[in-house]
Amino acid sequence: MTAPTDDSAADWLTDPSEPPERQAAKLRRIAAALMRRVELSASPDGAAYAQFQRALTLEEEVRARTTELEQTLALLNDTNARLGLARAATDRARADLSNAIEAVQEGFALFDAEDRLVMFNARFGLGMPDIRRALRPGLSFSDYVDAISRSPHLSLPSGQSPAAWSETRLRRHREPQSSFNVRLAGDRWIQVNEYRTPDGGSAILQTDVTDMIRLERAERERLLDDQARLIRATLDHINQGICIFDAQGLLVGWNRRLRELLGPPAHTLRIGRSFETLYERFSLDLAWAPGAERRLTDWVARRRARPPLRLEVRHRGLSTLDVFAQEMPDAGFVISFTDVTAEREAVAAIRRANETLEARVEERTLALADALAEAERANASKSRFVAAASHDLLQPLSAAKLFLASLREMDLDDGPRQVAGRAANALKSVEGILASLLDISRLDSGQAAVERSVFPVSRILRPLREEFEPMARARGLELRVMDCRGHVDSDPSHLRRVLQNLIANAIRYTDRGRVLVGARRRGDGLRLEVWDTGPGIEADKRELIFKEFQRLDRPGRMSEGVGLGLAIVERACALLDHRLELVSEPGRGAGFLLTLPRADVRGEAREGREGREGRGPDGGTRTGGRVAPRPPATRGLDALIALVVENDRELRHALTTLLESWNVSCFDVASEGEALALLEEVGVAPDVALVDYHLDEGRNGLDCIAALRARYGRMPAAIMSADRTPALRAACMAAGLSYLEKPVDPERLSLLLAAAVPPG
Structure with missing residues (x-):
C-alpha cells in the first residue's frame, strides 16, 4: 500500500470519529515507528535519505496535526x-421547579402541545390511587382521561x-380555559381548573373543595330550612x-287558614294525599256553580300549560x-280559597239598595219631571205675563207719548210746555225700562230667536252713530264711530241691540272726553270695540256689572238706568256665541271688546246695495246711508189722508x-172690517195706513194691509207693535x-x- 502525499494523510492515518486524545496517541506511535524504520534501513544509493526526508516531513505534519488536536482538545x-x-x-432549575410544584397546595400536571404528560406533583390525582400509579411522563391526555372515567374512585x-x-x-379540554367540579367516592369533591399554555400545552390544577362544598351544602340546607319556616309562617x-x-298531583303543603275555611277532619290533610282523594272528601261540603266542578277537575288533569283558573263555591251553605x-x-x-262572604253579601245588599234606589230615583225623576214641567209652565206663564204686561203697558204709554206730543204742538205757555217735556222724558225712560225687561225675559226663557246672516x-x-251723536253732544x-267695510256672520237685530x-x-x-267705536281684524274674526274715557271699573266689580239691576253709582251723581243694559249684552253674546271681553283701568276708562266670525265676502271693499240703501233703525226709509231729515211737523202733511187701525181706543x-x-x-177704526167698510162708504183711498199688529178676531196688521192693498193698490203702510222680535x-x-x-x-x-x- 502506498501512503498518500497530500493533506489527507492525517485523515488516512487516523479515524476522525475517534476522540482527539486517541488520534494524538495513534499519530505519536506512527511517528516513532517511522523513525525506527529510518534508523534501521541504510541505502547507499540515497533511498534512505529520501525516506528520512519523508519522515521529517511526516513528523512536521504529525506535529502540526498534534498541535491542532491539542487545541481542539482544549476547546x-x-x-x-x-x-x-x-x-x-x-x-x-428542574429541581427548583419540581420543588415549587411540590410546594403548590393544589395538584398540578403539565401536558405538552402533543398532549403528553411532562411533569406532575405529588398531589395530582390525590384521592385516586389507581390513577397515581398510572401517571408517568409521556402519558397521553386521552389515556389519562380514559383511566379516570373507569376508576372506581370517580363518582x-x-x-x-x-x-x-x-x-x-x-370537550372541556379543547376549550381555552375551563373550570368544573368532580365528585369522588366518599362524598369528596375536586375542583379542576385547566389553562392553555403559550406553546399550546395545558396546565391542570386540582383543588380539594370537599369542605367548602359540604359547608355550602349545610348553609343551603339551613337557608332552605329557614325559608321553609318563613314560607310556613307566611302561609x-x-x-x-x-x-x-306537586307535578303528580300529590299534596305537599297547606296552611292553617285552609283548615279554618274547609274544616276537614284531622286525618284528612296529609302529605302525599292525591288531589282526587281530597277533592272527593271536600266535594261533600261544597256547592259548585253549574259547570264549575268539571272545569276544576279538567284543569288538574291537564298536567301542563294550565292557565289560571278562578271559580266560586258555596261551603256548607254558609260561606262563599x-x-x-x-x-x-x-x-x-x-289552589287558594278566599272567604268572600262579606263582599257577596255587601254586593247583594247594594243590589237590593240599587233596586230600591232605582225605584226611588224613578219616583224622584217623575217628581222632578213634574216640577220641571211646572217650572216650564211657570216660566212660560211668566214670559207670557211679561210679554202681555209689556204690551198692555206699552199701549197706554204709547197713548201718553202721543198726547204729550200733541200738547207740544199746541200754543202753550213756557211752564206747561216744560212740564210736558219733562213728562215726555219720564215716559221715554219708562219705555226703555220696559224694553229692557222684555229683552231679559225673552233671553232667559230661551224664546229669543236667532236669525244669522252675513252682512x-x-x-x-x-245708524248707531246717527242715533247717539245727539246724546253725546248733549x-x-x-262720539267717533269708525266705519268698517268688513262682513260678519251674526244676527243683525241682536248685534245692534248689544x-x-x-x-x-x-x-x-x-263725564268728559270721548267715546270711540271701531273694528279690528283678529285672525278669522272681527272685533268690535267700544272705548270710553270714563272713570273705569275696579277689578272686583267687573263681574258684578253684568248682573241684573246692578249699577256703578258714583258720589255726587244721580244714577241713570236700572242696570239691565250689560245683563242684556252678556246674555245676547252668549246666545250668539260671540266672545265678550272687558278691559279697564280705574281712572283711565274702559273698553268692551266683542269678537265675531268674519265672513269672506268677495268684493268686501265695496259695500253692497244693502249697506247703502235700506231701512233706517226705526224701519223708515234710508237713502245714501242717512235717515231722511225730519220735516217740520206741519209742513206738507195737510195733504195726507191717514188710515189708523188700532183696537185700543185710548191709543x-x-x-x-x-x-x-x-x-x-x-x-x-178698530178693526180690519171697519176699515174696509169705512173706505167703501166714503169712496176715498188713504195715502198711508198705520195698522196695529195685534187686532181682534184673530187677525193681524199684515193681513189687514194685504186686504187694503188688494182693494186700493200698493199704498205706503206701517205696522205698529210692541212685539220686537226679529221675525216680525x-x-x-x-x-x-x-x-x-x-x-x-x-x-x-x-x-x-x-x-x-x-x-x-
Whole structure:
C-alpha cells in the first residue's frame, strides 16, 4: 500500500470519529515507528535519505496535526466544562421547579402541545390511587382521561356512563380555559381548573373543595330550612286558605287558614294525599256553580300549560269561597280559597239598595219631571205675563207719548210746555225700562230667536252713530264711530241691540272726553270695540256689572238706568256665541271688546246695495246711508189722508189727536172690517195706513194691509207693535212695510208720514 502525499494523510492515518486524545496517541506511535524504520534501513544509493526526508516531513505534519488536536482538545474540554455547568444549572432549575410544584397546595400536571404528560406533583390525582400509579411522563391526555372515567374512585353523575363522562371531559379540554367540579367516592369533591399554555400545552390544577362544598351544602340546607319556616309562617298568616300539590298531583303543603275555611277532619290533610282523594272528601261540603266542578277537575288533569283558573263555591251553605288555581313552574299547582262572604253579601245588599234606589230615583225623576214641567209652565206663564204686561203697558204709554206730543204742538205757555217735556222724558225712560225687561225675559226663557246672516258691519255702525251723536253732544262728549267695510256672520237685530247698550252705557258713565267705536281684524274674526274715557271699573266689580239691576253709582251723581243694559249684552253674546271681553283701568276708562266670525265676502271693499240703501233703525226709509231729515211737523202733511187701525181706543184717540195736530186727515177704526167698510162708504183711498199688529178676531196688521192693498193698490203702510222680535221685522221688510215700535215715537212717525207725502 502506498501512503498518500497530500493533506489527507492525517485523515488516512487516523479515524476522525475517534476522540482527539486517541488520534494524538495513534499519530505519536506512527511517528516513532517511522523513525525506527529510518534508523534501521541504510541505502547507499540515497533511498534512505529520501525516506528520512519523508519522515521529517511526516513528523512536521504529525506535529502540526498534534498541535491542532491539542487545541481542539482544549476547546472541547472548555466546552464540556461549560456544558457541565449548564447541565448543573438545568438540574438545579428542574429541581427548583419540581420543588415549587411540590410546594403548590393544589395538584398540578403539565401536558405538552402533543398532549403528553411532562411533569406532575405529588398531589395530582390525590384521592385516586389507581390513577397515581398510572401517571408517568409521556402519558397521553386521552389515556389519562380514559383511566379516570373507569376508576372506581370517580363518582359519576346520575345517569351518565364512563364513556359519556370521558367525552365531556375531552370537550372541556379543547376549550381555552375551563373550570368544573368532580365528585369522588366518599362524598369528596375536586375542583379542576385547566389553562392553555403559550406553546399550546395545558396546565391542570386540582383543588380539594370537599369542605367548602359540604359547608355550602349545610348553609343551603339551613337557608332552605329557614325559608321553609318563613314560607310556613307566611302561609299561616295570610287570609287565604292554600294547598300545594306537586307535578303528580300529590299534596305537599297547606296552611292553617285552609283548615279554618274547609274544616276537614284531622286525618284528612296529609302529605302525599292525591288531589282526587281530597277533592272527593271536600266535594261533600261544597256547592259548585253549574259547570264549575268539571272545569276544576279538567284543569288538574291537564298536567301542563294550565292557565289560571278562578271559580266560586258555596261551603256548607254558609260561606262563599273564591277559588283560584295557579300552575307552578315544576308542573305542580296551588289552589287558594278566599272567604268572600262579606263582599257577596255587601254586593247583594247594594243590589237590593240599587233596586230600591232605582225605584226611588224613578219616583224622584217623575217628581222632578213634574216640577220641571211646572217650572216650564211657570216660566212660560211668566214670559207670557211679561210679554202681555209689556204690551198692555206699552199701549197706554204709547197713548201718553202721543198726547204729550200733541200738547207740544199746541200754543202753550213756557211752564206747561216744560212740564210736558219733562213728562215726555219720564215716559221715554219708562219705555226703555220696559224694553229692557222684555229683552231679559225673552233671553232667559230661551224664546229669543236667532236669525244669522252675513252682512256688512257698516249696516249697524252708521245708524248707531246717527242715533247717539245727539246724546253725546248733549253731554259734551265726542262720539267717533269708525266705519268698517268688513262682513260678519251674526244676527243683525241682536248685534245692534248689544252695541246700542254698550254705546249708551259708555256715554252714560263718561263725564268728559270721548267715546270711540271701531273694528279690528283678529285672525278669522272681527272685533268690535267700544272705548270710553270714563272713570273705569275696579277689578272686583267687573263681574258684578253684568248682573241684573246692578249699577256703578258714583258720589255726587244721580244714577241713570236700572242696570239691565250689560245683563242684556252678556246674555245676547252668549246666545250668539260671540266672545265678550272687558278691559279697564280705574281712572283711565274702559273698553268692551266683542269678537265675531268674519265672513269672506268677495268684493268686501265695496259695500253692497244693502249697506247703502235700506231701512233706517226705526224701519223708515234710508237713502245714501242717512235717515231722511225730519220735516217740520206741519209742513206738507195737510195733504195726507191717514188710515189708523188700532183696537185700543185710548191709543187710537191719542194717535189721531197727534196726526190732526199736524193737519193730517184721519180715518180711525178698530178693526180690519171697519176699515174696509169705512173706505167703501166714503169712496176715498188713504195715502198711508198705520195698522196695529195685534187686532181682534184673530187677525193681524199684515193681513189687514194685504186686504187694503188688494182693494186700493200698493199704498205706503206701517205696522205698529210692541212685539220686537226679529221675525216680525223680517215679515214687515218682506212685505215692504215700515215698522214702528210701541210706544210710537212722534219723530219717527213724522218721518214716515213725510216720506208718504205725494210728490207735487
